[in-house]
Amino acid sequence: MKTGILTFIIAAAIFSATTACSSKATKGGGTRYKARFEVAGMCSNYTFSVIEGRIDPWQVAATWTNPQTNKTYWKAFGITNPCDFPSNIKEGDVFYFEIVPAKKDQQCAVCMAYYPTPEKKLNIKVVQ
Template sequence: MKPLLLFCLLLGACKSQEVLPDNCYKGRLSLKGICNNYVIELIGGTIDLSKVETTWENPSTGKKYTNAFALSNPCALPVSLKEGDEFFFKLDSTQLTEVCITCKAYSPTPKKALPISICP
């Protein structure tokens, strides 16, 4: 009976580990501010922590975010994503050349920003 219990525990542990697509991270659109001022939190994968704010507090609300960054190429994010949605992305500086229309209204975001593209 003990080997069966051990097997079930190990099987359950394997199911709980999410496999990320190659070269991708898992993120959450945590704040969808005015004029494409987006805040994303890294929730899966390992990234150089110097590229993100390990803790960022929104000065407007006092809410704290972990491993957060602003999106430096807001037009790369699908408009269908809603606040709280999780998605897979990769760092992609080629997306910085994409031209799109954004307004200049201010909405607080972390000082650190990253360009991304959505993983298939």
């Protein structure tokens, strides 16, 4: 009997610990990061680097070298929502952002010209 209760308590504690994080927290929503707008490539092919905040290393490229300029960036990423990125933020500017879920029916026209960006892309919201 005591073994059964002890097993139940341990199982409940493990379950509670593994589910304590909300889905919002695990997707990055609500966590603020500081970034620098590194490269404003044509057709909204933007490159950014995280300069403050503990971002999941799987979400960004540890290092990325722009093949056009041979310049290397750390914690680099592109964005999946360039039409939501504020036009008043320019290359070299620093800003704060949150990672947000992608909108389902986003109507956004962007030209198709290519400029290299990191493979890792985030859907971000600027939160100055």
